[in-house]
Amino acid sequence: MFRAHWWAAVATVARLVGDLEVAEDAVQDACAAALTQWPAAGIPGQPRAWLISVARHKATDRLRRERRRPGKETSAALEVTAPGPEDWVSRADDELGLIFACCHPALDPAVRVPLTLRSVCGLGTAEIAATFLVPEPTMAQRLVRAKRKIRQAGIALRVPSPSELPDRLGGVLRVVYLVFTAGHKPASGEAVVRGDLCEQAIRLARALTTLLPGEPEVTGLLALLLLTDARRGARVSDAGDLVLLADQDRARWDQAKITEGAARLGQALRAQRPGAYQIQAAIAGCHCTAASAADTDWPEIAALYGELLRYEPTPVVAANRAAAVAMAEGPAAGLALLDGIGTDRRLARWPQLHIARGELLCRLGRRRDAARAYQTALDLAPAAPEREFIGRRIRELAG
Amino acid sequence: MRYLFLLYGPDGPLPAPGSPEGQQMISEWRAATDAMARAGVLIDCAPLQPPSAATTVQVRGGETLLTDGPAAEIKEQFGGYTLVDCADLDEALRWAATVPTAFSGSVEVRPVVQIPDSAGEVPG
Numbered sequence: 403m404f405r406a407h408w409w410a411a412v413a414t415v416a417r418l419v420g421d422l423e424v425a426e427d428a429v430q431d432a433c434a435a436a437l438t439q440w441p442a443a444g445i446p447g448q449p450r451a452w453l454i455s456v457a458r459h460k461a462t463d464r465l466r467r468e469r470r471r472p473g474k475e476t477s478a479a480l481e482v483t484a485p486g487p488e489d490w491v492s493r494a495d496d497e498l499g500l501i502f503a504c505c506h507p508a509l510d511p512a513v514r515v516p517l518t519l520r521s522v523c524g525l526g527t528a529e530i531a532a533t534f535l536v537p538e539p540t541m542a543q544r545l546v547r548a549k550r551k552i553r554q555a556g557i558a559l560r561v562p563s564p565s566e567l568p569d570r571l572g573g574v575l576r577v578v579y580l581v582f583t584a585g586h587k588p589a590s591g592e593a594v595v596r597g598d599l600c601e602q603a604i605r606l607a608r609a610l611t612t613l614l615p616g617e618p619e620v621t622g623l624l625a626l627l628l629l630t631d632a633r634r635g636a637r638v639s640d641a642g643d644l645v646l647l648a649d650q651d652r653a654r655w656d657q658a659k660i661t662e663g664a665a666r667l668g669q670a671l672r673a674q675r676p677g678a679y680q681i682q683a684a685i686a687g688c689h690c691t692a693a694s695a696a697d698t699d700w701p702e703i704a705a706l707y708g709e710l711l712r713y714e715p716t717p718v719v720a721a722n723r724a725a726a727v728a729m730a731e732g733p734a735a736g737l738a739l740l741d742g743i744g745t746d747r748r749l750a751r752w753p754q755l756h757i758a759r760g761e762l763l764c765r766l767g768r769r770r771d772a773a774r775a776y777q778t779a780l781d782l783a784p785a786a787p788e789r790e791f792i793g794r795r796i797r798e799l800a801g
Numbered sequence: 802m803r804y805l806f807l808l809y810g811p812d813g814p815l816p817a818p819g820s821p822e823g824q825q826m827i828s829e830w831r832a833a834t835d836a837m838a839r840a841g842v843l844i845d846c847a848p849l850q851p852p853s854a855a856t857t858v859q860v861r862g863g864e865t866l867l868t869d870g871p872a873a874e875i876k877e878q879f880g881g882y883t884l885v886d887c888a889d890l891d892e893a894l895r896w897a898a899t900v901p902t903a904f905s906g907s908v909e910v911r912p913v914v915q916i917p918d919s920a921g922e923v924p925g
Contacts, residue, residue, distance in 0.1 A: 508856040508890060510869040547853055551869070554854035555912050558889035566891065 404433045407450040408524030409609070413496035414454050416559055419461045422503070423549040426521055428461035429453065498613050499559040501606070505574040506557050513548045514573075515580045520545055523581075523602045533584055533599065571614070575623050575679065578606045582627050586634075587785070594638045594787045600631050611666075621670035622680030628663030629686035632656040643794075644787040648695040660690045678713040681706055700729035717749035725758050733765040753784035753792075760795065773799045803844065805882055845884065850912045856890065858897040858908045865898045872907040880906075884913075 408429065416425035432453045446452040504518045516534060519525045531541035551557070562570040585599025607624040614620050636650035667683045685706045692698040707723035720743050728736020740759050744750050756779035763772035773796055780792050816822035837843040852871040859866045883900060887893040890910070897908045 506890075507867045508869060508894065513869075551854050554850040555856060555910075556887075556890045556893070558891065560889075562891070 403449075404436070404453070405524045407453055408433075409497055409500065409522050410450060411453045411457060412521055412524075413500035413559070414493070415457045415461055416500060417496050418458050419465060421461075421465070422500075422521060422552055422559065423546065424461045424464055425457070426549070428457040428464070431460050432457035494613050495561055496559075497609070498561045501574055501610075502562060502570055503552055503557050503559045505570075505577045506552070507570070507573055508555065508557060509548055509551060513544050514577050515584065516541060517545060517548045518577050518606075519581065519602070521549075522606065525602070533588075533596070571617060571619070574610070575619060578603050578610070578623060579627075579679075581606065582630070586630065594642060594644055595634055597634060600627070600634065603627055604631060616673075618670040618673035618675050619677040619679050621666050622677060622683050625663045625666035625670060625683035626679050626686055628659045628666065629683055629690050632659035632663060632690055638787075644791050646791075647689060652694065655690065663687065664691070676709075678710060681710045681713065685710075698729070700726055704730045717743050717746045718752070718754075721749065721752075721755050721758060725761075728762050728765075733762040737762045737766065751782055753779040753782040753788060755779075756782070757788070757792065760792075764795075764799070769799050807879065808848075847913045850914055852911070855909050855911045856894065858894055858903050858910060859906075860898050860903045865894075865903075867894065871911075872909040 411429045411432070412422070412426050415428055416422045419425055419428075435456055436449075436453065440446070501518065501522050504521050505514050509517070516530050519530050519533075520527065527542045527545065528538050530545075531538040534541065552559075561567075582600055582603030585596040585601075585603065588594075588596055604624070604627050607620070607627050610620045611624050632655050633647070633650060635656060636652070636654040637645055639645050663683065664687055667680065667687055670680050670683070685703055688699050688703050688706070704723060704726035707719060707726050710719050711723060721740060724736045724739030724743065726736075727739055737759065740755065740762065744755060744759070749755055756775045760772045760775035760779065763769075763775055776792050776796050776799070780789065780796070784792070816826055834843060834846055837846075855871045857868040857870065857872045859868075880902070885893060885896055887896065890912075893910055897903060897910050900908050902908050
């Protein structure tokens with residue numbers, strides 16, 4: 403109920419009082435007040451305006467109290483003026499300004515995703531701490547420090563100027579993508595998929611497309627997330643194991659998401675300003691629209707990965723391209739590409755590279771080499787679902 | 802000749818505002834800076850926000866790199882300062898990236914604490 407209003411409420415109150423930390427605490431208090439008052443008095447006609455007005459009063463009271471304390475450090479927050487009637491209305495620019503501040507390049511990259519989950523999505527600190535596998539007090543302290551930096555360093559809660567926008571937008575899209583990845587592929591821990599985080603990321607991407615309709619990479623990101631999330635229901639077996647794309651029951655893919663994702667991708671591509679998210683969405687689209695694994699258009703996917711390399715020349719993209727080439731031209735061609743990448747010491751420690759090698763070696767009939775590649779992957783301590791998968795493969799090869 | 806005094810204090814929280822220790826600290830600072838002002842030697846002085854509020858700017862190959870926190874590379878030494886008045890951090894970072902030191906070393910952008918004057922007005 404409150405999550406739908408959280409982003410707008412925090413953003414509007416932060417603009418009115420000039421302090422994110424105070425605004426967020428005040429909105430939290432306003433939600434608590436609503437929980438006790440609404441059941442008896444009924445839900446107000448405009449719940450968002452109600453929350454904003456109550457939170458603003460709480461925030462102003464707190465700032466007045468702090469101002470009376472002598473010698474208290476001052477901030478721009480003290481310039482609280484009486485709002486005009488239009489100030490109560492939340493504005494699209496407030497919401498954008500808040501997410502751009504949470505993803506600001508002057509903040510520690512590691513805190514941008516948790517801060518966005520807290521300040522924009524309204525997730526609780528305990529929930530965020532569990533996602534990143536740190537104790538709650540540690541996460542709480544990181545979040546407070548980041549919000550304090552925003553205030554002390556004068557990071558403005560505003561939309562960047564047109565000349566800054568391309569760079570800064572990239573930072574915001576990256577955070578949204580990482581929120582999705584945290585749900586789609588938890589780095590460690592026992593959960594195979596965290597659907598709630600996937601939904602949050604899609605919600606953020608959807609809101610950004612409304613706020614910035616002229617940016618094809620924003621629409622491309624939404625398309626990518628929809629086309630990837632469409633397969634969520636088939637990615638985990640009833641026993642809780644990860645299921646490979648080729649083995650997934652395509653009847654369990656979410657057709658509504660695929661249809662919307664494909665439409666969004668088409669809309670993004672029409673702007674003729676391609677980018678990494680649009681290309682990744684196109685790759686996801688190739689998988690989603692294939693009637694069966696055998697019908698997948700691998701030459702097209704290999705070509706798209708080649709294109710993606712121009713935007714993201716990383717070993718991970720190169721490895722994915724090698725896997726697609728193996729499907730298009732045969733395992734030997736893919737293996738040659740993978741072995742070339744394996745000389746990169748950083749990538750050699752990436753379990754997925756060795757899983758991919760194992761798969762290709764299997765297909766070439768080199769069972770002993772394949773088992774060795776899987777063992778290397780296992781030694782690199784992958785996440786729990788992948789551990790299960792590799793263990794199964796090693797047992798199959800031994801049997 | 803002008804001299805910049807670099808003030809290195811102990812790590813940890815300052816005395817609570819309004820506490821006797823806090824009031825004593827303020828009056829000691831007032832006494833010292835008022836004396837320098839009366840003698841006509843004081844140009845400007847201000848405390849800084851903590852290192853956690855700092856952002857470090859480097860320009861390499863035409864790209865501006867931002868890092869959360871103070872400049873930590875020990876082989877670089879503090880060699881000067883520039884005091885600017887900007888609307889927000891983005892503007893300050895843009896100017897910091899134009900300082901020659903940003904190309905050869907690092908520029909740590911540390912916000913200055915704004916102290917209200919006796920009428921309670923925050924300058925700038």
